[in-house]
Amino acid sequence: MTASSTRRATALRSRIAAVGAVAVAGTLVLTGCGDQTKNSNSNPTGSSSAASAPLAAKLPASIRQAGVVKVGSDIAYAPVEFKDASGKTAGLDPDLADAMGKQLGVKFEFENGTFDALLTGIRSKRYDIAMSAMTDNKSRQNGVDPDTGKKVGEGVDFVDYLTAGVSIYTRKGDTGGIATWSDLCGKKLAVERGTVSEDLAKTETKKCTGGKKITIEAFDDDQQAQTRLRSGGADAASSDFPVAAYAVKTSGGGKDFQLVGDQVEAAPYGIAVSKENTQLRDALQAAVNALIKSGEYQKILTKWGAEDGASKESVINGGK
Known part of the structure; x- marks a missing residue:
């Protein structure tokens, strides 16, 4: 979900047809944002073991040993993240997280939360990361309230992966x-x-x-x-x-x-990570870039009608 910054307005081609082609059958079972029930991603058994994962060594030891990355997300934002008809967490972000998990040898465990409280959840260590269609911008990087310009937190780093x-x-x-x-x-x-x-x-x-x-x-x-x-x-x-x-x-x-x-x-979506956790940040960036190189990234974006926002390379803190 984008947040404000001073940028040139950008008109982009409509992708309604592509989005519609992958519309989830049946009525979505949506949860309220205040629901803090934990949910695994759309393919919780798909992650490779650390032993066979090519990028496992890049993770912090504590996460590698736990085998889980705890993800804060507002799971009511289809098609980026939502509950499907069976109640499972689905969407573009969960699919990307699942593919990243195979690179890193861990599972990405999504936990539902209100969008405006996700960065607080990182600061309190409730989540390792926030992955929730969140725009990377200077206000969030610096922990500044965009309305008042006042410092409200430490800020976070972003691993950018899409433009919307x-x-x-x-x-x-x-x-x-x-x-x-x-x-x-x-x-x-x-x-x-x-x-x-x-x-x-x-x-x-x-x-x-x-x-x-x-x-x-x-x-x-x-x-x-x-x-x-x-x-x-x-x-x-x-x-x-x-x-x-x-x-x-x-x-x-x-x-x-x-x-x-x-x-x-138009601005980049980013995975938010504590500024103190640079090793996790860099591991996530490496995983995204591996998916871009392999072509898996493009397949996932195409599935969800988001290919117009594809990035050629993941960068850190690319938002303005």
Whole structure:
């Protein structure tokens, strides 16, 4: 989930058709973000043993011995991470984590949590990493509140692995004249708390004239924002493009929503790691780059309709 920073708006080609081709059959079984139940990734038995894993020696000894990387994630953000019809954690991030686990000889164990509390979970050592469609930006790297500019934590390092922008969507056939962020003045917008959608709305409403401000309704997870829009309680919603496109294609069999305007704020997704844990950070980067080199990375992105955001190489702290 992207977070705010000053970047050039970027319009990218729609991937609705590709996302739809891999829509999960049946109704998704979604968990509330406050649910802290642990869940393994989509293929928990797929990780190789440390003995046969090519990059196992790069991991910190404590994690190598435990055989598990504890992952904090908001598992209600399809198609990046979500619960499938059988209740298992599925999506782009879990698939990448599973493939990384085979390189490193460990399992990646996903634990559900609210998005805006994931970095706190790293600081408290509840999680080893956060992998949750999280945008790498300077505010998060430096532990600074983007609204106030004040220091709120130590910050984290990011292992970048994908690029994604932000989109607006409305009820199908009911755009209300909304095509850009400036068109939201005088409208109600549903977003997930702590994401760039909320931050962009806060920035945009300051530009509104004639007393027409954006009414921002922020929720704990994206599913709640979608429900608000679907029920008519908001004029539009906003989320990362892969998530918005997936919602447009799958909600109500494609009859509930439609995308409006272009993608903006293209930025890297990153795996968040404590700044103290540089060995784990570097091991994760090596695993991502191994997947890119082997072609497995491209296969996973294509499966989830995210190939337009593919990276040629994983970098550390590439966000602005």
